[in-house]
């Protein structure tokens with residue numbers, strides 16, 4: 001079964017093609033420092049071919065959730081060093097997902113910093129802050145001459161990640177956060193060269209990816225995208241526009257020869273994503289999104305049908321630290337408990353049993 005065969009991404013050789021999805025779990029406290037519980041969580045999952053860390057902020061202003069870890073302070077980086085050492089000791093590989101929340105945050109969450117986005121358009125609805133639920137703020141529209149400082153934050157955070165022992169970084173261009181806000185014509189209504197036409201909306205992500213690749217090496221950089229995911233008001237509803245925008249993005253980064261492109265899309269086998277794959281001409285990681293939880297059958301089929309090079313798995317990896325073994329031997333699975341996804345403590349985080357442990361409890 002191809003799913004359980006090795007794969008090389010840039011400099012990394014993965015033991016199998018089951019990739020742990022980036023999964024925000026908000027257990028790093030008010031200072032954003034991954035502690036022993038976070039170390040244990042990732043250590044337990046080292047048998048996945050690759051772990052992508054939860055979304056991790058490159059600057060305080062970019063913090064999206066209370067309890068989210070950062071890649072900024074020495075204490076945060078020391079915490080991550082314990083995580084990466086534990087994963088490597090278990091034979092695993094781990095990259096840091098670098099995530100700037102853009103407008104998907106609040107001053108009560110990001111330490112009082114200005115909330116920034118491509119345009120001064122708020123998300124409808126409320127966000128959970130450390131002081132309860134509040135309406136999303138109207139973000140400050142980043143001026144053209146402010147964009148290099150955001151790119152510099154990503155470069156520094158990516159260097160920090162490598163220095164903390166990560167095998168590389170994944171730039172979070174998905175799910176309605178800052179990079180995705182530049183791509184969507186709803187959240188990006190700029191008049192400069194970073195807004196308007198599809199190539200212009202793709203420009204910021206292309207430039208940022210180039211800068212990070214130059215700083216740490218393209219073979220250590222992946223990018224995650226979620227075209228037409230239509231989440232957090234980063235709407236992309238015109239198919240022609242979506243194809244043109246992501247086509248420009250992929251054409252702009254293809255010459256770099258990145259470690260991988262990770263795509264979250266409901267129809268990964270369809271013509272659109274497969275066209276992007278041809279144009280990217282490198283390893284593509286596939287996740288079909290939140291609609292249906294990823295199953296063993298789907299994961300096997302993505303590899304056997306040649307849809308992608310690896311499968312990115314979220315909720316099953318939350319609930320099954322030994323997911324690879326369970327899928328390989330077709331063993332029963334633990335069920336994830338959504339009530340503990342964003343809670344605190346060990347419950348629903350480090351207490352999902354391994355298969356043998358579950359057997360001995362019965």
Ligand SMILES: Cc1cc2nc3c(=O)[nH]c(=O)nc-3n(C[C@H](O)[C@H](O)[C@H](O)COP(=O)(O)O)c2cc1C
Nearest residue numbers: 021022023024054055289290293294313314315341
């Ligand atoms: C609790 C939770 C946290 C998530 N956090 C992130 C995140 O930090 N970054 C990201 O790109 N996607 C995040 N996602 C999306 C997952 O990576 C994945 O795309 C989604 O769970 C669908 O895959 P699945 O069916 O295998 O669970 C999160 C999903 C869940 C359920």
